[in-house]
Amino acid sequence: MTDRKRFLPGKLISSSVGIAVLLTGCGGGGGGSDDDLGLGDGVADISGIIEIAAGTRVDGDYADLWAATGSGSDATVSLPVPSTTGGYLSDRAGQYDSGLEYPEDPDDTYQVPLVDGDRYFLQCFSATGADADTLKATLVLNLDGNLTEIEDACGEGVTVNTSGSATFTISANDGGPFRYVLSIAPKTSLSALDVSWPEPPLRVDQAIVSGSAAVANTLSSSGLRASSVMELERSIGPDTWQVRRKSGASALSGVAGGTQDARAETIEWIQGMREEFGIDVEPNYEFRLTALTGSNPFYADPDDWNLAAIRMDDVWSSGAALTGAGVGVAVMDTGMFSTTPDSYSNWHEDLVHNVVKKGGILDFVNPDYDVDGQEGRDEVPGTPITPANPAATSFHGTHVAGIIAAEDNSVGTVGIAHQATIIPYRVLGVGPVDGEDGTGAVSDLIAAINNAATDRTDVDVINLSLGGLPPVEALQDATDLAYDNDILVVAAGGNSGDASAVYPAANQRVVGVGATNREGELASYSNFGQSVDLLAPGGSLNDGIVNAYGKVSGESLSDDYAYLAGSSMAAPHVAGVYALMKGVQDITPVQFRAQLIAGDLTTTVGPDGTYELDNYTLYGAGLLDANRAVSNIDSFPTVVSAWPRVVELSPSGSERQVLLEVLKHSAENDPRISGSPDLPAAFTLTDNEGNPISSGDAIPDAVRISVNPDAVSGDRPLVEEIRIPYSNGTDSFDLKIPVYVQAADTSGDRDAGRHYVLLLDADDFDSSRSRQVLADYSNGQYRFAIDDVAPGDYILVAGTDLDNNGYVCESGEACAEYPETGRRQVISIGEGDLQLDMSTSFRRPAIAEMGLPRYGFRGYPVPGHQTGTRPDRSLAE
Known part of the structure; x- marks a missing residue:
C-alpha cells in the first residue's frame, strides 16, 4: 500500500x-x-x-479603496457560481486606535444566476478585534421577485430550492466596521466554505509522538536531546505516546510576527521537535460529539420512522433470528447512563441486559476533562453529572447505544441489533476551558481504539459518533490497527452541511456516515463527499430520533428518553446493521466494505431515487438498507476501493493521487484492468509512476488524475466520473472515481x-x-x-x-x-x-x-x- x-x-x-x-x-x-x-x-x-x-470577486467600495482614492463604486457586482467574494461594511464612519479611518458603508449588492441546490454562506469578521458575535448584518435574497430575508445573517448558510436571477443585498445593522465573505457554491461543490484561518481546539503543551522503538529512546531521560524539551506522559498505543512540554522549555523555532498565544507556542514546540529531532509529532487536538438537538422527554409509544427508513420491518418479518446476539459493539462516546455512575451497574432500563461487564479499562478520559472523581483511567464508563451545569449533562453515548441495541422489551425503543453486547468506552468528558460536555482529547480516543484493537477479543465493531478533527496520523494508525484486527470502524460524517473532510470519518478504511431526514433526503446539516461512504437516518434539526437518555434532578439520576439529530445518530444505524449481519455469519470489515462498494447494502437516496446528479453520487453508496444487507450476506465480491473517495481539482490544472485497495475474496483471482478506462476528455489518468493504464494490467497501488485547463470552460463546475473497468475472471466491475473541477471563470x-x-x-x-x-x-x-x-x-x-x-x-x-x-x-x-x-x-x-x-x-x-x-x-x- x-x-x-x-x-x-x-x-x-x-x-x-x-x-x-x-x-x-x-x-x-x-x-x-x-x-x-x-x-x-x-x-x-x-x-x-x-x-x-x-x-474570486471583491466589493466595489471597500474601505482601503476609499482611503486611497477617495471614491469607490457602489454599483452591483456580478458573481459567478461558485464564487468567494470579500467585502467591507459599517453602519458608521470612524477611526481605529492607530489613527487609520474607516468610512460608512451601509450595504453592498451582488447579482448572480442561481440554480436549484446552490448554497450561499455569509461569514463576518470584526475590523477592530471585537467579538464577532456582536456583528449584526442582514442578508436579503431577491430570487426573481421572491424575497428571503435573514437577520443576524453572519454565519448562516442557505440552500435555494429554485432557479433564477438572484440579487443579494447585505446590510450592516450594528457592530461597527467589519469584513465579510459571501461564498456561493453549487450542491456538487466539494470545497468547504470556511474562509477563516483554521484553529481547531487543542491541549496546550501536549503532543502525540509516533514511531519506532528508537523514538522511545528519544523520549527517555537517558536518550537524545528531545528529553530536554518534552517528557513522556503515557503510552496510548503501539509505538505511540502522549508527551508534555517540559516546564520552562521554549519553542525550538519560529518566524517573527503574529500574536503569540499558548496554542501558537505549542505548535512552534511541535514544529521545532519535528525539525530538530526528526520525529513524528502531532498536536493533541480536541474533538466533540456530533449531535445537534437537545432532549424532548418521550413517554409514549416510540416513534420509529428511522427503523422503517432502513427497512427493519422487513428484516424482522423475515422470520430469521436476526438479533446481533454474541456481537460486541464498542460505543466510544460520553460513557453510559447509570443511576450510580461510579459503579458498573444500574444502566438504563432499555440497555441494562446488553451492557455486560467483561473487565478492563473502559474510561479513557484524562484528568483534564474528567469530572468523575476518580484519578486517571478506570474500569467504570458511567456518565458523571457535569458539575457546572447538571441539567446540561450529555447522555449522548446512551442514545447512540440505544439506536444500536436497545432491548426488545415493553418500554422505550427497540435497537437494530437488540441482543448485541454494548461495550461502553468513555472518551468524551467536559471541556476544561468552556465547561462544555461532550469534549475530549484525541490522545484519549487513540488510546481507546488501540485498546479495543489489541487488548480485547469481545469487540467486533467500533462506533464513533464524534468528529471535528483534522487528519491525525496516529489516529489513522489506530483505525488501521482495528481494521487489520477484523474490527469495523464506523464514524459520523459531520454536521457542517458541506463537503469538508471530517476526521475520523474521512480516514481511509473507516466507514463514514452522513444523515438523512424523515423524507429520505440529505439532512440540511449533513456533510457529503469525502467523509461520507453512505447515508442513514439522522433526523432534522427540529425532528430527530428518539432513544434512551438520562435525566438529572438535583443530585439524582433517572431513566429518560430524548430526541437527538445529527450524523451522530446516523452512524449507529450502520454499526447496528453490521452487528445484525455478523450475528448470522462471521463477516469481516473487508467483506462489509466490499459489499458496500458493490451496492449490496444500500438503495438510492430520496423518495423517488432521483438524488444522483450527472453520474456523480454526492452521498456515497446511497441510503442504508438493512433488508438488502442481510439478504446479501453471502455475497462477497472482489472489488477495488479508492481513497480519497472523491477528487477535487483546480481549473488551472492540478493533479491528485488516489490510493487503490483490492478487497479480495480468497477464492477468486486477483483482479486486473479489463478494458480502457472511461475517461472524460478533460482528464488524464496514469498509474503512480506516470504510465498509462491498459487492459490486462494488475490493479496499481495508486493512480494519478490530472485535468487539462484548456478543456475546462463554462460558468458552472465540471462534474464527471472516471470509470476503470476491472475483472477477476468471473465478475466484472467499474471502479468509479467522482471528480469535481471548479468552474474555469474567465481570468480577466x-x-x-x-x-x-x-x-x-x-x-x-x-x-x-x-x-x-x-x-x-x-x-x-x-x-x-x-x-x-x-x-x-x-x-x-x-x-x-x-x-x-x-x-x-x-x-x-x-x-x-x-x-x-x-x-x-x-x-x-x-x-x-x-x-x-x-x-x-x-x-x-x-x-x-x-x-x-x-x-x-x-x-x-x-x-x-x-x-x-x-x-x-x-x-x-
Whole structure:
C-alpha cells in the first residue's frame, strides 16, 4: 500500500546557492547566517505574479479603496457560481486606535444566476478585534421577485430550492466596521466554505509522538536531546505516546510576527521537535460529539420512522433470528447512563441486559476533562453529572447505544441489533476551558481504539459518533490497527452541511456516515463527499430520533428518553446493521466494505431515487438498507476501493493521487484492468509512476488524475466520473472515481482588491529591512517588483486590507504566501534576482494542506500604513 504519511515541506529558497534546508512550514526560523549559505554582500531584485483564484470577486467600495482614492463604486457586482467574494461594511464612519479611518458603508449588492441546490454562506469578521458575535448584518435574497430575508445573517448558510436571477443585498445593522465573505457554491461543490484561518481546539503543551522503538529512546531521560524539551506522559498505543512540554522549555523555532498565544507556542514546540529531532509529532487536538438537538422527554409509544427508513420491518418479518446476539459493539462516546455512575451497574432500563461487564479499562478520559472523581483511567464508563451545569449533562453515548441495541422489551425503543453486547468506552468528558460536555482529547480516543484493537477479543465493531478533527496520523494508525484486527470502524460524517473532510470519518478504511431526514433526503446539516461512504437516518434539526437518555434532578439520576439529530445518530444505524449481519455469519470489515462498494447494502437516496446528479453520487453508496444487507450476506465480491473517495481539482490544472485497495475474496483471482478506462476528455489518468493504464494490467497501488485547463470552460463546475473497468475472471466491475473541477471563470474577471506585497525580515517583521509595495492589477492578476533587496532571510506575503485597519491576510481578507498560502517558507536572498509567484484567495487552506494550524494570527501589518498616511500608489486600471 502506498505510504500515506503527510508531506512536510522541506526547502529553503536561496537566490545564490539553490536549494538548502527548510526550517518552517507554517512557522520556522531563519536558515542560518549568510556565511553559512555562501551569500554575497550585494543586493537583489524580486519580482513575481500573483494569480487570483477562480471565482474570486471583491466589493466595489471597500474601505482601503476609499482611503486611497477617495471614491469607490457602489454599483452591483456580478458573481459567478461558485464564487468567494470579500467585502467591507459599517453602519458608521470612524477611526481605529492607530489613527487609520474607516468610512460608512451601509450595504453592498451582488447579482448572480442561481440554480436549484446552490448554497450561499455569509461569514463576518470584526475590523477592530471585537467579538464577532456582536456583528449584526442582514442578508436579503431577491430570487426573481421572491424575497428571503435573514437577520443576524453572519454565519448562516442557505440552500435555494429554485432557479433564477438572484440579487443579494447585505446590510450592516450594528457592530461597527467589519469584513465579510459571501461564498456561493453549487450542491456538487466539494470545497468547504470556511474562509477563516483554521484553529481547531487543542491541549496546550501536549503532543502525540509516533514511531519506532528508537523514538522511545528519544523520549527517555537517558536518550537524545528531545528529553530536554518534552517528557513522556503515557503510552496510548503501539509505538505511540502522549508527551508534555517540559516546564520552562521554549519553542525550538519560529518566524517573527503574529500574536503569540499558548496554542501558537505549542505548535512552534511541535514544529521545532519535528525539525530538530526528526520525529513524528502531532498536536493533541480536541474533538466533540456530533449531535445537534437537545432532549424532548418521550413517554409514549416510540416513534420509529428511522427503523422503517432502513427497512427493519422487513428484516424482522423475515422470520430469521436476526438479533446481533454474541456481537460486541464498542460505543466510544460520553460513557453510559447509570443511576450510580461510579459503579458498573444500574444502566438504563432499555440497555441494562446488553451492557455486560467483561473487565478492563473502559474510561479513557484524562484528568483534564474528567469530572468523575476518580484519578486517571478506570474500569467504570458511567456518565458523571457535569458539575457546572447538571441539567446540561450529555447522555449522548446512551442514545447512540440505544439506536444500536436497545432491548426488545415493553418500554422505550427497540435497537437494530437488540441482543448485541454494548461495550461502553468513555472518551468524551467536559471541556476544561468552556465547561462544555461532550469534549475530549484525541490522545484519549487513540488510546481507546488501540485498546479495543489489541487488548480485547469481545469487540467486533467500533462506533464513533464524534468528529471535528483534522487528519491525525496516529489516529489513522489506530483505525488501521482495528481494521487489520477484523474490527469495523464506523464514524459520523459531520454536521457542517458541506463537503469538508471530517476526521475520523474521512480516514481511509473507516466507514463514514452522513444523515438523512424523515423524507429520505440529505439532512440540511449533513456533510457529503469525502467523509461520507453512505447515508442513514439522522433526523432534522427540529425532528430527530428518539432513544434512551438520562435525566438529572438535583443530585439524582433517572431513566429518560430524548430526541437527538445529527450524523451522530446516523452512524449507529450502520454499526447496528453490521452487528445484525455478523450475528448470522462471521463477516469481516473487508467483506462489509466490499459489499458496500458493490451496492449490496444500500438503495438510492430520496423518495423517488432521483438524488444522483450527472453520474456523480454526492452521498456515497446511497441510503442504508438493512433488508438488502442481510439478504446479501453471502455475497462477497472482489472489488477495488479508492481513497480519497472523491477528487477535487483546480481549473488551472492540478493533479491528485488516489490510493487503490483490492478487497479480495480468497477464492477468486486477483483482479486486473479489463478494458480502457472511461475517461472524460478533460482528464488524464496514469498509474503512480506516470504510465498509462491498459487492459490486462494488475490493479496499481495508486493512480494519478490530472485535468487539462484548456478543456475546462463554462460558468458552472465540471462534474464527471472516471470509470476503470476491472475483472477477476468471473465478475466484472467499474471502479468509479467522482471528480469535481471548479468552474474555469474567465481570468480577466477575477478581482481580489488592492494587494499590498510585503517582503518581511524573517527574524523581525518590524526590521528596517522589511519592504512593502503595492501590486499592479491587470487582466485578472497582479504583478509586483521589489528592487535592491539586502541579503538576508525573508518571507514573502501579499493581501488585501479591505477594512483599512493596517493588516493584510486576516480572516476574511485575500491572502497569498510564498510558495503556498498556509505553508510559507523562508527565502534566503543573496545576489541573484528572483522570480517568486504566488496565488491569492479569500479562502483558507485546511489543516491537511497546512500541515499544522496557525493560532492567534491576526495578519501582517503593512509597513507605513500603520501611521495613518495614504498609500503612495493605487491599482493600475
